[in-house]
Structures are given as C-alpha cells and as structure tokens.
Amino acid sequence: MHYIRQFRTNHNYIITCTFLLFLLVCFPLTVNASELPEISAPRAILMDEVTGEVIFEKNAHEPTYPASTTKILTAIVALENAELDEMIYVDYEPGVPGSSMYILPGESFTVETLVQALMIRSGNDVAEVLANHISGSVESFVDLMNKKALEIGAKNTYFTNPHGLPDEDHLTTAYDLALISRYAMRNPTFREIVSSPSLVIPETKETPEQRIYNNSNRFLWGRGTSHQMLYQGEWINLYYPRVDGIKTGFTNAAKHCLVSSATDNDRQVIAVVLNAERENLYPDSRALLDHGLDNYQLVTLTDEKMLITSVPIVNGTHDNIALFTEKAVHTILPTTVSADFISKEIKIKDVYEAPIEANIELGEIVFYHNDRVIGNTSLIAMESVEFLPFFKRIPITAILLSLVLFLFIAWQIYVFRVRKIRRQAYLRRRMERYQ
Numbered sequence: 001m002h003y004i005r006q007f008r009t010n011h012n013y014i015i016t017c018t019f020l021l022f023l024l025v026c027f028p029l030t031v032n033a034s035e036l037p038e039i040s041a042p043r044a045i046l047m048d049e050v051t052g053e054v055i056f057e058k059n060a061h062e063p064t065y066p067a068s069t070t071k072i073l074t075a076i077v078a079l080e081n082a083e084l085d086e087m088i089y090v091d092y093e094p095g096v097p098g099s100s101m102y103i104l105p106g107e108s109f110t111v112e113t114l115v116q117a118l119m120i121r122s123g124n125d126v127a128e129v130l131a132n133h134i135s136g137s138v139e140s141f142v143d144l145m146n147k148k149a150l151e152i153g154a155k156n157t158y159f160t161n162p163h164g165l166p167d168e169d170h171l172t173t174a175y176d177l178a179l180i181s182r183y184a185m186r187n188p189t190f191r192e193i194v195s196s197p198s199l200v201i202p203e204t205k206e207t208p209e210q211r212i213y214n215n216s217n218r219f220l221w222g223r224g225t226s227h228q229m230l231y232q233g234e235w236i237n238l239y240y241p242r243v244d245g246i247k248t249g250f251t252n253a254a255k256h257c258l259v260s261s262a263t264d265n266d267r268q269v270i271a272v273v274l275n276a277e278r279e280n281l282y283p284d285s286r287a288l289l290d291h292g293l294d295n296y297q298l299v300t301l302t303d304e305k306m307l308i309t310s311v312p313i314v315n316g317t318h319d320n321i322a323l324f325t326e327k328a329v330h331t332i333l334p335t336t337v338s339a340d341f342i343s344k345e346i347k348i349k350d351v352y353e354a355p356i357e358a359n360i361e362l363g364e365i366v367f368y369h370n371d372r373v374i375g376n377t378s379l380i381a382m383e384s385v386e387f388l389p390f391f392k393r394i395p396i397t398a399i400l401l402s403l404v405l406f407l408f409i410a411w412q413i414y415v416f417r418v419r420k421i422r423r424q425a426y427l428r429r430r431m432e433r434y435q
Helices: 002-026 067-081 111-121 124-135 138-152 174-184 188-194 278-294 396-434
Strands: 043-048 054-058 087-089 108-110 198-201 211-214 228-231 234-237 243-251 255-264 267-276 296-302 307-314 320-325 329-334 342-348 361-369 372-381
Touching: 043 174, 043 278, 054 174, 054 278, 067 111, 067 124, 067 138, 067 174, 067 188, 067 243, 067 255, 087 124, 108 111, 111 124, 111 188, 111 198, 111 211, 124 138, 138 174, 174 243, 174 255, 174 267, 188 243, 228 278, 255 278, 267 278, 267 296, 278 296, 296 342, 296 361, 296 372, 307 342, 307 361, 320 361, 329 361, 329 372, 342 372
Parallel strands: none
Antiparallel strands: 043 054, 043 267, 087 108, 198 211, 228 234, 243 255, 255 267, 296 329, 307 320, 320 372, 342 361, 361 372
C-alpha cells in the first residue's frame, strides 16, 4: 500500500515536471531585454533621447538638490537669449564661492566663451555674470530659467540661482533633469560645447596667462591610473568614447551628480545619476548608458509626411484626398524583440465634407506592440479642398443631355401646338363650308 502511494506521488511529480517543461518550451518567459542594472545612487533615470521613453528609473520623481547640473538650464537659457559673439564687459568681481573661472574686473569675454567656461570649468562666477548681463539681475534670469523649465515639461523643477549652490528651495528631479538635458542636447552649439574635453581661454590684460581647463566630466578624457573606476569586476579608464556630454555637479548637500549622454549609431541615451557617493558616480552612469545602448533598438514606425491612405470627400473640388502622417514616429524595443509584431490602426471617418484646410488633423494612426500603444501621430491633408457649389458639381455631359432633352420637349410642345392650331383652323373651314 505504501509502495502504491509512493508510486502515485512520483508519477504525479513526473507529470507535473513534464507539463511545466512543456510550458517553458512552448511559451517562454519574456523579460525586458536584459536584467536591469544595479544602481547604488538613491536617484537615477535612463531616457532614450530620440523618443523620450524612460528605460530605467529609480526614485526619478523625488525632489532633490542638483548641484552644478543646474547649469545645463543656465546654459540653454543663455544661448537662447544672447548672441554667441556678444561681448560682455565685467566691471565688478563676482563674489560667488565654489568652482570658479576667477573673472576679474575689466575683463571682457564673448557669450560663447562664457558658456564654454560655464559647462566645462563649471564656473559659478560665470553663471552670475551671464545672468546679470542677459537679464539685468540674477533674480530676473532665474525667472527665465524657471519659465523655460516649465516650457520643457520639467514641472517639478524650481531654481533659485543659476549655479546650483545649496538652497533649500532649489530643487529638481532626475526625470526633470533628463527632460532639460534632452532639450539642451538638441541645440547644436550646446552639444558641441559639452562634448569638448577641455577649454583654453586666451590671456587677458588682467589675467596674463592662459586659462586651461579639463572638462569636469571625466568620461570625455579620463585616462591613466588616477582616472579609473571599478566596473563589472575590473579597473578601467573613466574615458568612454560613446559619451558626448553633458554635466557634473557636487556640493556637500547634493553629493556627487552626473548627467551623461552617450551615442552609438542611431541610438542616443541620457543618464542622470544624483546624490551618489563619489566611487559610485561613474560606474552607475556607465551601467545605465551601456544598458540603454546595448539592449535596445530604435524602430522607425513611420516617417514624416508619409502617405497612409485616401478618403472620399463630398461637395468638394476633388472626390477624395490623401492623408499623410504629421510627424515621424519612433520607438525603442528590446533587441530580443522583432519589429515584425508591430501592428497599426488607422482611425478615420468614412467620408469627409468640403471645405477642408491643409495641415488640419483629419484622423490618427496608432501603433501597437502586444496590444500596448507604442506610438501615434495625426493624419493630415497636404492640400486644401474647396467647397464646390451644386451647379458646378453637375458634369458637363449631364448638362448637355439635359439641354438636348429640354429642346426635344420644347420642340414636341411646339409641334403639338402647331398641329392643334392647324386642326382647329381646318375644322373651322369645314364648318363654314356646310353652313
């Protein structure tokens, strides 16, 4: 009896294992491209630059101190509100603590040179000089910064100064910094500046020697034993050829912060690591950048102004009109996932009525992957269609046929009346003859 129970138990176990093996073979488990990186920093995010999709986040919406990563917004506001060759004469000594270019009274620099010093040297005095020149005061310039942050979509960002020195009200989030950085990296001048490994500023009358600075972002140049990190179990140089920007930051309150951008072929990702310990800053950032570039692919769902379909039009100068995509649509997918499984849905009316203006939304195309929306764009007409009055909508053949029919009927009426008149005259003559 015991033997039979044991046999049944073993038999059920074998059946269960066989069934589970069958499920694993036929319906394999899916994962997000690969295991997510382990990040030591308390706040971080990884964002695709092209699409804005978030690949990884850790407490990314928690307000925190950003330190000198503040200067990303300072730089873009300066570039958008001043000319690069605009000269700035400094008639005072900026009294800002922390990292500095040590600008002296009487020195003059172009806006371009100062933005370079702001982002490469991370000069706090430079931030103050730019702010005073562009807006007349630091406070007015900071207002511009906060308005720009909202315009970009950084709704949880509020800055009180242009350099990032500690202030309990000076806060942002990893997510907002990624949005601001994504926006800034689309400015060619900004992008060129933050990708530069070093900066040389010529001597001036007040400073007779050259100012030579390495970029504070050591991903752009860090080689040798004093510029290494422990990454994936081995010591490697900080220098990373994929990196093309953007800004470091440090204060005692914010600890170590780094916003970095990396590019590989058609892929670009932005990593934000905030409030990290010194030894974890670059390894965390490198892990995020590698994860985003190595495990995801950029998929173009549609190009801009791509012909999608045509729809019928009533009361118009045309019988139908072509609909095009308003913008290009991209998405990212794990490299292990095939783009063949992407589907689309075209949302349009059965018929449209004239008049129709060019470039107005007439429908929508939506793209799906595994029943999840991965992109969409409006469908627009590239040309206008005017209203056509009723009489102009009648074909010329129909008009001619109608005219012929009218003339035929008129002729028949005329013949009938002539015959009637003649018959009446004939009958009258006969009656007169017999009277």
